[in-house]
């Protein structure tokens with residue numbers, strides 16, 4: 001639903017200030033105001049899948065909490081599906097799903113299926129709809145063999161898939177994901193990403209994704225927002241983020257023997273040599289294939305891998321660029 005302001009999720013000049021009291025002596029207390037979100041405005045259209053990233057303490061969780069109605073903004077206006085989250089938290093709960101990678105909403109000592117049965121009753125999901133959604137999640141997330149296993153016995157990847165299913169049984173139109181791939185192995189990450197891609201494509205679910213893993217964003221989102229000190233620093237395509245931060249990937253090359261630094265075509269260049277291993281930096285916006293082919297043709301190559309830039313580095317470089325502009 002559009003609320004007349006051109007978005008499904010709308011933030012307009014939103015602020016959140018925390019009053020923090022700190023003990024500084026026997027009877028002394030110091031009051032400090034933390035401006036966690038500082039005049040934040042953005043809109044997300046229905047069906048968009050948007051990355052929401054920033055360094056630690058940037059204000060991401062505070063934003064998500066205001067979007068779910070857990071926290072009330074100190075100023076400005078928030079609307080999700082036309083609903084003011086802090087005023088109508090319960091009504092909104094039927095329209096949104098939330099997954100926190102670091103916490104589970106599942107019942108720890110009970111078999112996985114019991115948490116789903118509870119959600120069925122709590123959200124008053126019609127029986128046929130519940131069955132259909134459960135079957136779909138079980139199939140796509142590979143939960144079949146896990147339904148009767150107590151949650152505490154699940155691996156992190158299994159638990160995360162279980163949590164994602166729990167957030168989707170009531171057919172939410174919006175899904176907030178906070179670090180959904182944190183701590184997962186490569187296979188589990190790929191499975192979670194594939195599922196989210198399908199969910200977004202087939203159901204048109206609007207997704208707001210918070211993560212420290214740049215690959216989550218690159219593989220899932222066409223748009224990314226960067227927040228720092230509670231303010232929006234960047235809002236645009238993922239490729240533009242690399243350009244804005246001039247971020248670089250690293251090609252790690254293992255040669256048969258120790259050799260002088262590889263003669264790489266600019267702007268790629270060797271940044272480190274350790275015995276037969278060499279590290280080459282190259283622009284993240286360019287594919288690695290050409291560089292790899294050139295090196296493979298001219299050098300005795302044993303192995304290679306590509307390392308992605310991390311979000312903190314990309315954002316740090318954005319700052320450097322702005323400071324020197």
Ligand SMILES: Nc1ncnc2c1ncn2[C@@H]1O[C@H](COP(=O)(O)OP(=O)(O)OP(=O)(O)O)[C@@H](O)[C@H]1O
Pocket residue numbers: 018019020034035036054055056057058059060061062063
């Ligand atoms: N309940 C609270 N009381 C006081 N200060 C808070 C509270 N919640 C958050 N803050 C402060 O607000 C700022 C933003 O925190 P927030 O948790 O939103 O950041 P974040 O971007 O989610 O960080 P991270 O990536 O570490 O989770 C931080 O300075 C944090 O210490």
